[in-house]
Amino acid sequence: MTHGRTVALAALISVPFLSLAGGCDSGADDGAGAGAASGCVTGSCQPWQLCQEGQCVPVQGRCDDGADCVLPEVCSAEHWCTPPPGPCAGVDCSGNGTCAELGGQVQCVCDTGYEGSDCDVCADGYVDFGDGSCVPDPCESFPCEEHRRCDLDLQSRATTCVCDDGYTGDDCDECTDGYFPSGRDCVSEVLFALPLANPAAAMIDLPVIGFDNNPAAGSSDLDCESYLGQPFPFCYDQHNGSDFMLKGGFPTMDAGSTEVRAAAPGEVIEAHDGEFDRCRVDILTQGIVCPGYDYVTPPNFVKLLHGDGKQTWYWHLKRSSVLVTVGQYVDCGDPLALVGSSGLSSAPHLHFVVVTADGDAVDPFAGPSSQPGSHWVEQDGPDGLPGAVCQ
Numbered sequence: 001m002t003h004g005r006t007v008a009l010a011a012l013i014s015v016p017f018l019s020l021a022g023g024c025d026s027g028a029d030d031g032a033g034a035g036a037a038s039g040c041v042t043g044s045c046q047p048w049q050l051c052q053e054g055q056c057v058p059v060q061g062r063c064d065d066g067a068d069c070v071l072p073e074v075c076s077a078e079h080w081c082t083p084p085p086g087p088c089a090g091v092d093c094s095g096n097g098t099c100a101e102l103g104g105q106v107q108c109v110c111d112t113g114y115e116g117s118d119c120d121v122c123a124d125g126y127v128d129f130g131d132g133s134c135v136p137d138p139c140e141s142f143p144c145e146e147h148r149r150c151d152l153d154l155q156s157r158a159t160t161c162v163c164d165d166g167y168t169g170d171d172c173d174e175c176t177d178g179y180f181p182s183g184r185d186c187v188s189e190v191l192f193a194l195p196l197a198n199p200a201a202a203m204i205d206l207p208v209i210g211f212d213n214n215p216a217a218g219s220s221d222l223d224c225e226s227y228l229g230q231p232f233p234f235c236y237d238q239h240n241g242s243d244f245m246l247k248g249g250f251p252t253m254d255a256g257s258t259e260v261r262a263a264a265p266g267e268v269i270e271a272h273d274g275e276f277d278r279c280r281v282d283i284l285t286q287g288i289v290c291p292g293y294d295y296v297t298p299p300n301f302v303k304l305l306h307g308d309g310k311q312t313w314y315w316h317l318k319r320s321s322v323l324v325t326v327g328q329y330v331d332c333g334d335p336l337a338l339v340g341s342s343g344l345s346s347a348p349h350l351h352f353v354v355v356t357a358d359g360d361a362v363d364p365f366a367g368p369s370s371q372p373g374s375h376w377v378e379q380d381g382p383d384g385l386p387g388a389v390c391q
C-alpha cells in the first residue's frame, strides 16, 4: 500500500469546507507544521487543523483505504485523507456558531448575536428582520421617555416609542382599564413596603404578631391562625392587622422611637393626634391600662387611601408625632409619625392594617392560611420582615 504524500496542497482547494477557514496566525498556513501557530481559538484554524492549547495543529486523518494520514496530505491519486468523524460530526450550529467539545460536552459556541443550543435564535438585544440573521436591535439605542418603550416594526424597520403596558394618553401618563394610579405609576394592584425604618434590625422585635386568619372567636386571645397556620405569638385572636413591636419598648420610644412610613403612595384620609401614648398591658389583670386614666384613651393614627381603593391604617402613634394632614398626598416611604403606645396597646408598636376596596381587613402576608397573593412588594425581606422596597 502506498500513500502519496507529495500531492500538491492545491488539490485540497476544491474541498468545500476550505472556504470556512478562519484566520490562522502566520506560519500555520502550510498546514503541515504542527504547533506553528499560537493564540488560536476554536474555529480560527484552517479546516485541516485543530486548535489545541492555543496552537493550530494538523488533524490526524484516515485514508479511505484504511491507512492513517495527516491532513492536509492526500493518500494517493484515488484516495483522500479525511478527518475521522469527531464528536462534532453532524453538528452544524445552524451556521451561527462553532461546535466544540468543552468540559466533555459537545456544544455550539454561538457567534455574537445568537443563542440557543443550536444557535438558531437571536440573543437579547438582537433581532431577525426575516432573513434568518440576527443583527443589533435598533431599539437598544433608541431612548424613550418615562412609561414608554421602543417598538420596532420588522417590516419597515422603523422605531417608535409607545406607552408601556398599563399607560395611555398622548403623554403616556394615564392608566388603562385594569390599572390604577399609584404615585407617578400605573399598577394593576398596589403593593406595600415595610411601613417602618429598621436600620440594622435595631428597631423591630420578631416575630411580627400577625393577622388572625380564623375569623371565629377563639376560647382565648391565643387562639388564632397566622398566614402560615401558626398560633400565638404569630397572631392573636381576631387580630385584624400586623403588630411590629418596638425593640426595647418604652425606653426606645423615649429615646426617639422610630419612624412609621407610608407603605405606598396615597392620600391621607384620616389623621388623629394628641392622645396619651403610654398605654400598656397590666401584669396582674393582663388588660390594657393607660396610667393616669381610668379608661383606655383613644389612639393616635393615620389612614391612607391608595389608587386601587385599598387603605392602610397605622395605629398607636406617639403623641404629637403625626406629620401629615387629611387631604395630603404622600409617597411611598414618606414619614407619617413615630411608633408609640396610644389606645388599646400593650407596648410601643405599630398596628398596621390593610383594608380592601370592599372594606375588609386582610392579611398582607400570602400563605396557606391567608391567600396566595402577597400584599407586600417583598414579603420575605431582610431581618425576617417584609422588605422596605417600594413598588
Ligand SMILES: [Zn+2]
Binding pocket: 239, 241, 242, 243, 350, 351, 352
Ligand atoms: Zn395589633
